Amino acid sequence: MDRQPRTTDLGYARLDPDRAARTGTPEVVYAAGKAPAETVGCLAGLLDAATGAGVGGQAFAWATRVDEATADAVRARWPDAHVDPVARVAWVGAPPPPVGEVLVLTAGTSDGPVAAEVAATLTASGVGCRRVDDVGVAGVHRVLAVAPDMAAADAVVVVAGMDGALPSVVAGLTDRLVVAVPTSVGYGAAFEGLAALLTMLTACAPGVLVVNIDNGFGAGVAAARIARSAQR
Amino acid sequence: MDRQPRTTDLGYARLDPDRAARTGTPEVVYAAGKAPAETVGCLAGLLDAATGAGVGGQAFAWATRVDEATADAVRARWPDAHVDPVARVAWVGAPPPPVGEVLVLTAGTSDGPVAAEVAATLTASGVGCRRVDDVGVAGVHRVLAVAPDMAAADAVVVVAGMDGALPSVVAGLTDRLVVAVPTSVGYGAAFEGLAALLTMLTACAPGVLVVNIDNGFGAGVAAARIARSAQR
Amino acid sequence: MDRQPRTTDLGYARLDPDRAARTGTPEVVYAAGKAPAETVGCLAGLLDAATGAGVGGQAFAWATRVDEATADAVRARWPDAHVDPVARVAWVGAPPPPVGEVLVLTAGTSDGPVAAEVAATLTASGVGCRRVDDVGVAGVHRVLAVAPDMAAADAVVVVAGMDGALPSVVAGLTDRLVVAVPTSVGYGAAFEGLAALLTMLTACAPGVLVVNIDNGFGAGVAAARIARSAQR
């Protein structure tokens, strides 16, 4: 950062193209609350800034929380764009080749979309991903069975709603960092993910770090950073 | 209930001496917020009602949430009274001989006082109790190791603070009813037991029933009722 | 559990076919947040595991929180499937013949769908059910009138929204365990069932055990376990 960071001013957005240089993670477009055209504009601006001249060779930019209308707008502009409707992620260009591997566990099948956002973020960040779904603690032998997978991974991301108890058990079985993602799966006293969030924050096992409810993106970025660091 | 239930009017309290006949559980004095003399008066009234003439043969009465001043007042009135300062329980007379057995688990050593209230309630209710402490899920092999104890019990009471994750795991390992007691052990996002309470209410395994935070008495009464029913 | 529990891996779900052997309650599919095809797949997997060869003689599997699309998918796969749209429950095969009886009370007519889930769970669990609706405490003689029904039952499930006061009164009239289900019926300070939940957790009568808001399934499983134990 010996020079002043650049800013690309689109009026409705001020892009931060040097963020990857500063933080290791390029700016990613958060499409929720943006008009489809705004998301497309941000993606185009990031691609431009990356190449200096339009959508070129190595350019890659992506967005999260992409709804159907935005996905359509992205595909209209870049017919080759990749869209994952479950993860609600879209990208233009090719993600970096994967290094390392992060294990992504879900407590239940209904946690799948958040795990999909984790997986897509890992891919977009150039890190490998192995998913094992539905290993909730009500059948704790299922958790014990994946202990070898934990040992083989650079980090473990645990995605769980309802009681959010899975990270406490996992962190007692591995020396890897556990990134815990509470989800809004559940009803009543689950309070849209609050129960799982509090459980994870008060996990009796150390080594659990927590992100926002349903924040698969944040968990993926953090896990990717751990994995890349471990592969250096 | 073919006759009208009796009421003993002490002015500051209206005792319900027929409650045991109606509900299987005699009235127990909740000493919190009562003056020591009021707790003593309630105990005396219950003993009187049970015997018709002072502290006699089979009479037995007890109180919970007994602080030191109240314990002193109880012992001043009945020198033979039993006081358990950890469980904060005091009783006069001899509890019924125990039948059956309830397994009481704690997630951590700090949950001990609440487990002591469960155990004292079981004893006062004439039910046997087996305690195993500090089997938190951070070392899940400790939980697996008590599975045979679960199978031998009439019911399982699980006492846990912080993340409150233990009942979810236990309920996946046993066909006994699991009575879950959240405790106020913890700090920060434990919110005085709220985190554990929500975890237990949203437990992913069925067969978990929940009582109020730190309510060892309520858990003990319920577990005793299950055990006595199973022993019939 | 002298052998390792089995796991059936469907990719999006890891079934736990030995759960009934371990906990007395077979795995039940929670259809909320699952695609209809996923729920159908889970039911098929559980039926397969139960029989070793497709939908055979005694096989029985079921799902809760079944919406209309999922119900259609279930009926498309198994034309004889039973669907209860009020309870939002669907099952394939014949439930076990009923033993014992659980009394299910509601405080108001609007609590009906949750009580229906309790009743369906009891039926699916092979336990008899007697429902009496709309016995709220605003007309407390209606509660007193069902005291004989309580005495005849193995357990009492009380379903109530709004002030959630009914379990406190019921537990003072019976020696049966009272399983209390708060519902999201009400508005304003009912806070989607929170008021009823807190009321039930702080019930002044012991013998009340609480499940999550609107969790008719959990209440049914617990009550069935009590009833079957009492019938042994």
Added chain:
Amino acid sequence: MDRQPRTTDLGYARLDPDRAARTGTPEVVYAAGKAPAETVGCLAGLLDAATGAGVGGQAFAWATRVDEATADAVRARWPDAHVDPVARVAWVGAPPPPVGEVLVLTAGTSDGPVAAEVAATLTASGVGCRRVDDVGVAGVHRVLAVAPDMAAADAVVVVAGMDGALPSVVAGLTDRLVVAVPTSVGYGAAFEGLAALLTMLTACAPGVLVVNIDNGFGAGVAAARIARSAQR
């Protein structure tokens, strides 16, 4: 109010001596958070304004939430002052002779201090009071037994902590207005009176009106207004 209301400026307080003329209730000193000398000064100011010349014939002034230090200061200034340490109330002069009668019920003995504040407020307001303590719904026959007292009263004040279920039952048994006072009695999910407050606000029986947690003063003022109106 054909003339402008007067204000007595003490610097730290601006007394409102015409409040009784305007609202039927004279200004009462809320001693919490005030220095003892400030409470004494306010009482003196109200007495002065009432008589025009010091503590005279009919003058009467009083304060709530009076701690020991303030009580001492009041007695030092007016040796004849009346102090009720349970209700935490102090007054100077003679309250008006009582008319009518309000029934004050408590759910438990521990609710006593709040009921004492209700009773003192009624006395200070010139209204009769009949108290019946410890009629919680866990022994609902105790509630039914006071139905005749309800019918004889001008209004019913119900004081209850924990589950706060008593007003719902009472309101189903009487045509009198029920003023419900939640108390901070209880622990855990009672959340310092929040559980009882929500229960009372969502009471399934109409005719229940609610005041703040532990607000015996507010309940007493309201009940006194109803009683005086009924006696006109």
Added chain:
Amino acid sequence: MDRQPRTTDLGYARLDPDRAARTGTPEVVYAAGKAPAETVGCLAGLLDAATGAGVGGQAFAWATRVDEATADAVRARWPDAHVDPVARVAWVGAPPPPVGEVLVLTAGTSDGPVAAEVAATLTASGVGCRRVDDVGVAGVHRVLAVAPDMAAADAVVVVAGMDGALPSVVAGLTDRLVVAVPTSVGYGAAFEGLAALLTMLTACAPGVLVVNIDNGFGAGVAAARIARSAQR
């Protein structure tokens, strides 16, 4: 109550036809969460019980929280039924002739629907109603201007959302009881009426009694009881 109260059992509902004799307020059907046919059935049952033989002379029954489908069902059964779509109230038969008068104030125009429920409840209860809308404290002269109306009324109902400050000001201007109804009008930190509810519970002026958020029915029943008592 020298005889046992009657209960009309409809299966899905147990009507309480003697409630008016007991509490002065007949049972009113809460239509939310009921199927239209259930609401119609309850109304018919109440009318039958009132007359002993179908919809006869003085019979009158009504329902609250009536949506469009239920209103249609009511009109299909009783073409002369009265439906107020703003208040969401429907009744069959003629309400009693009005006695006395209650003043109903709103803080803003958007509080209108709740005030309409208050007004309808007063009418159905045989009490007169005078409404003055939009007298929020941001223009406090508007409040002062209605002081004469307060003096002429038997009670004052104040309906307010957002900051809920109006009852505090009103109670300082009148000796009538103030029944405060918080509404869910507002956004953000209004938290669906919670802000107004807390404001009213902590009103610095005594004489304010509070009902649930948006509970125009409860406020109307209480105010009607006050008015009828004052008119005796």
Added chain:
Amino acid sequence: MDRQPRTTDLGYARLDPDRAARTGTPEVVYAAGKAPAETVGCLAGLLDAATGAGVGGQAFAWATRVDEATADAVRARWPDAHVDPVARVAWVGAPPPPVGEVLVLTAGTSDGPVAAEVAATLTASGVGCRRVDDVGVAGVHRVLAVAPDMAAADAVVVVAGMDGALPSVVAGLTDRLVVAVPTSVGYGAAFEGLAALLTMLTACAPGVLVVNIDNGFGAGVAAARIARSAQR
């Protein structure tokens, strides 16, 4: 205020046409919860009161929280009306010419609609506005870059959702008052703007004043008042 303020009574609303004289800010119609015809009626009433005879020379009136149906009704009545669908604002007549300038910053593009309400309020209040969007603290150089704009402004309005951290940083860089507007942008633990609200209330830098979540109108009114005062 040497004379009594006027009130225009429309039945459903009581307009306060002297509010501008009293408070410097004319009454503005809050259209949420009002029928389109009611909003139109209020605007017409305010215009009438301003001119004494219909929509005349200098008359100007406006409304916030205008949805599409209301916007149509406004345009039907006044074809020249100005409608801003992003800010959800509509006005009739010409706003006063602008004096001074307020800087309006957003943390992200998704905060745009709230910032648009701020800007529209400034315009309607006769104050200049300069907007710079998307200067969130994740790229803090973007914030530093607008320090000269802060120095040139009469006040700074900061609009931010999610973590709401921007005002803390801005207030450390300027001697202007910072009016902070939390927005409901975000998900999970953002809790509809609660996270940002708490952040702003606890900002470690003094000089931050906070308005309700999404309350662009309130922020605009306050900032306009500061700007006009600075320009005097």
Added chain:
Amino acid sequence: MDRQPRTTDLGYARLDPDRAARTGTPEVVYAAGKAPAETVGCLAGLLDAATGAGVGGQAFAWATRVDEATADAVRARWPDAHVDPVARVAWVGAPPPPVGEVLVLTAGTSDGPVAAEVAATLTASGVGCRRVDDVGVAGVHRVLAVAPDMAAADAVVVVAGMDGALPSVVAGLTDRLVVAVPTSVGYGAAFEGLAALLTMLTACAPGVLVVNIDNGFGAGVAAARIARSAQR
């Protein structure tokens, strides 16, 4: 800011002596959570930085939330230090001569300590202060009586606990900015100031800006900034 801001590193604190130049408000020491010696060290560091050579001519530094032990330590180091035990403020040196005037209102006498912190902050900031205490809305004529004081002030600070209704009324009577300070005065549903905070955030009158509960310092800094700007 054409040069880099200085930082004085004390190890446990990094002082920001150029903050006044940047923000118009010098760094003020927040003594809560600091050891007395740390607060003294910070004050000494700020004085040094201000003069370049120890406690000299115009140097002035101060601290808030000063408890008795810290006050003693300050007076031990600087015998001439000014300590206000009600406001919990201490300063060394002479504050700037006052310009302008801010009106500080309290709703009740118990809000006095917070108002004292506002007043001390104004004095320390070189702005005049006029306090009028105990003008709560329960006697709204007291509020109307201070309208001339509002008109004469540069800004109005309103300090209120319990219902927090005063700012809504004040803002409807003045064209000055209203800085609202909720206090933790009250009990029960006041929830330590939460009720007042929500009331002020949802005030129906625009022109109200809110600071944290009990934050007299923040309100004083903001009001001083307004006053100095108006006096330019």
Added chain:
Amino acid sequence: MDRQPRTTDLGYARLDPDRAARTGTPEVVYAAGKAPAETVGCLAGLLDAATGAGVGGQAFAWATRVDEATADAVRARWPDAHVDPVARVAWVGAPPPPVGEVLVLTAGTSDGPVAAEVAATLTASGVGCRRVDDVGVAGVHRVLAVAPDMAAADAVVVVAGMDGALPSVVAGLTDRLVVAVPTSVGYGAAFEGLAALLTMLTACAPGVLVVNIDNGFGAGVAAARIARSAQR
């Protein structure tokens, strides 16, 4: 884990001496809620298990949340024990020699004790620590000044109370993982650390992972794991 993990049963505790082998982090005694003798017993048990024969060569065990009485008990048993009263940590034996370095930042001096727990945990875990205190965002140049320290560290721990805004800014300046620790520093709407917790969970910059309020231990364990992994 090819063999079954060992458990050391002390009755009141069941130690897990193989936890380090399983998770890389040995069991650490949480002294809160334990009697001093229990903490001493746990430490002795862990030391015994580590050496096979009393306190020997390389044995090392430690405890957190150690109050004065427990510290005295530890020193009585092991006179050479190390006690850090600010961090509330005690250990017996010599911690491993440090590798790598973690940067620990605090937003304010009052956050010091939590940062001390982070630092002690790092030392006990054999990882180097560099602390820079009081770099809050109100003087953002102080944050920018530590960017080189971030680049030199293996991970960054940010400790902040009040608004909790610091991690958002830090994460925008570094490619290291940011472990954010909210503290209970602050008052009013800080709600004992809740405000900072929510801010950190909703941080607009990715790469922020959160632990429980005041959980310096958990942050230290996680950061140590990152540092050791980076040093491999």
